[in-house]
Amino acid sequence: MILYGVGTGNDGGSTNHISDGGGRVALKKGPWTAAEDEILAAYVRENGEGNWNALQKHTCLARCGKSCRLRWANHLRPNLKKGSFTGDEERLIIQLHAQLGNKWARMAAQLPGRTDNEIKNYWNTRLKRLQRQGLPLYPPDVIPNHQLHPHPQHQHQQQNQHQQMYFHPHSSQPNTPSSSPLPSPTQLNANPSSSFTFHTTNASTANLLHPLSPHTPTTPQTPSQLSSRPPPQPLSSPLSSPLNNQYPTLPLFNNNNNNTNFTFPRPPPLLQPPSSLLARRYNNSNTPLNYTNRVSTAPFSPVSRDSYTSFLTLPYSSSAAPNTQPITYHTNNNYSSFSLNPSSSSYPTTTSSPSFLHSHYTPNSSSTSFHTNPGYSMKQDLPSNQIPQICAFNNVNNFIDNEKGLHRRSISCSLLEDVMEEAEALDGGGGGRPPKRRQLTYSPLNNHHNNNDNDFFSVTFGQYDSSENICSLQDLKPKEGETLEMNTMQEDIAKLLDWGSDSGEISNGQSSAVTDENLVLDVHQFASLFPADSTPAANDNNDNNNFSWDDLD
DNA sequence: AAATCCCCCAACCGCAGACAT
DNA sequence: CATGTCTGCGGTTGGGGGATT
Structure with a gap:
């Protein structure tokens, strides 16, 4: 018991010492x-709420x-609810917070039995x-x-209250929309659901060094607009496991026609990761990729493995039936990013590179990370009036369900390990604590449909809630106006990089370690993560249409 | 099994605004 | 207008307890 004597503290309008007939009473x-509690409750029952200071005078x-x-x-x-918030309450809180910000009392007024605290x-x-x-x-x-x-x-005001977000001085630099195929930071701020879709005409003959062509900037879009859009053409999934068809395939590529769409997600803004991740993520060593620096991006870069999480976990949607639609990631971000993460441990670097890569590549990184607004920095603490971020979960239900997390137990390849790690984080997100251990298994498989020697990575789930967790691919509905249609895969990537260059980003003047050749390698590495789907369903229409990333170079 | 770590939450502090006297 | 009271809010603290080492 702590007793405070005379003059201790200042309780805002009230005091910790209350006159009691000439004396002062120490307040507990x-x-x-x-x-x-009983004394307080009895007093309120008798006198009603209010006049709280009088309570101390009239009671002991x-x-x-x-x-x-x-x-x-x-x-x-009375009528206070105890226990955890229900799903409905959680959804309501999210919605109310979106409307009201940190107006806890007003939010509580909408939640009977719940208090602002x-x-x-x-x-x-x-x-x-x-x-x-x-x-x-x-x-x-x-x-x-x-x-x-x-x-x-x-x-x-929010800035003054340490509620600033990730704005970097560079981000205030005006962008010329016409000069950039993708939205400027300002545009992105007003664009809650941007994504950009690659539109390849013939992946096998695409050339990475294909001349760049103009793109259609993404257009602002509301989630309701997203949800109202018709689903796109179903595509096969290169992420599906040949061993286990019970899990939905990733409808990322469709080789049945020459219009292969796939959408690179614009990942949600990344908050400051835990220190444990920071130490790994921002490892600047040039040592070969390993678990500790597998995904290495520039310090404060919003691009990280989390990009993959947002990107790659989606295909594992439980409710997503195979062959649904291309992954389209709708986010509300202050930046756009695109990352290519090699799974290989050997990765050549040079000092010559296209200028458009300079500001988007982490020189010391063994991966290739591009993001359109590298100037954005991450803040340690999320502001209380958080600038909202919207991810691929197109509704609150899916969003909350996703927070609850999935249970995954094995996966292979380094990138997917990153995915797994993030997924594991999700795993512990719903009430329980995030697990700190994970079990990864590597299951190299032979893809008889694929000409290359890439191992398949098998993704298995020890505990998998197949009913409702994580948004489904059907939930990810692209919109024509917000996609970037490109002629070739390589062009897409190159253009994407070019966009970052045009978007007012700052080059640090450092020589990039990325060359066109490396970019090809990046894509190659990236491609290795998406082997052509060998599932029968994916090959029903054209057995020879497996998309091979190896054809890109 | 014990020590340690970490998360959650009740409770608090300081401040500001609204309102009554 | 000054003062007191109440309310709301952001931020913080510290203990309990589960998880991890």
Whole structure:
């Protein structure tokens, strides 16, 4: 028990020392006892709420009025709900927070039986969890008011209250939309669901060094618009496991026609990852790729393995039937990024590179990471009025379900290990603590449909909720207006890189370690992660249409 | 099994605004 | 207008307890 004597503390309008007929009463702090609760409850029953300071005078309760009010409001008042928030409540909180921001009391008014403090704690806990996992705070169908109607003064206030987001000085530089095929940071801020789709006409004959062509900038789009769009053509999945067809294939490529669409996700803004990840992620050593530096990006770069998470976990959607549609990632981000992560441990680097890569490549990285707004930095703590991030979960239900996480137990290849790691983080996101261990198994497989010698990676799930976790591919509905259609795969990538160059990004003047050749290698590495689907369903129409990334170079 | 780590949450503090006197 | 009270909010703290070492 802590007793505070005269003059200790200042309770805002009230004090910790209350005059009691000429004397002063030491006010107790700390946890309330049952006896205190009973005194408080009895007083309120008799006198009603309010006038909390008078309570101390009229009872033997040595608590300040503020403490009494808090105790009553948060624990003693009738009709209080106890226990965890229900799914509906969670959804409502997310939606309310999107509308109201950190107006806990107003949010509590919409949640009968719940207190503002409870909601605040829930949100802060959720915030930390999502921050730790690098997940966005809002599902795509929740567009916060302050994003729909940005208020400069409000934003300024938030900045002053240490609520700034990831803005980097560079990001304020104006972009010329016409000069860039992809949205500028400003555009992205107003674009809650941007994605860009590669449109390849003939992947096998594509040339990475194909001259760049103009692209259609992505257009702003609301989640409701997203959800109202018709699903695209089903595509086969190179991520499906030949061994286990029970899991949905990744409809990433369709080789049945010459219009192979696949959409690179624009991953959600990455919050500051846990230090354990930072140490690995930002490992600047030039040692061969291994688990500790497998995905290496520039410090503060929003591009990281999390990109893959957002990108690659989607195909494992439980509800996604095979051959549904291309992955389209709709996000609301302050940046766009595109990453190619090699799974190989040997990766040549040179000092000559296209200028458009300079500002987007991490020289010390063994991977190739490109992002359109490298100037964005990550903030340690997410601001309380978080600028919303919208990820591939197109509605709150999927979003929350995804927060609950999937259970995955084995996977192969380094990139997928990254995916797994993030997935494991998701695994622990829903109430439980994130598991700290994971088990990976490597299952090299022979793809008789594939000409190359790439091993298949088998993805198996020890515990897999096939009913509702993570958004389905059907939920990821692309929109023509927001996709970038390109002629070739290589062109797509090159153009994507070029976009970053045109988007007002700053080159640090360092020589990039990426060359066209390396880019090809990157794509090659990337391709190795997406072997052509050998499942019968994927080859029904054209058995020879397996997409081979090896054909790219 | 014990020590340690880490997460969650009740409770608190400080401040500001609204309102009543 | 000054003062006191109440309320709301952001931020923080510290203990409990589960997970991990």
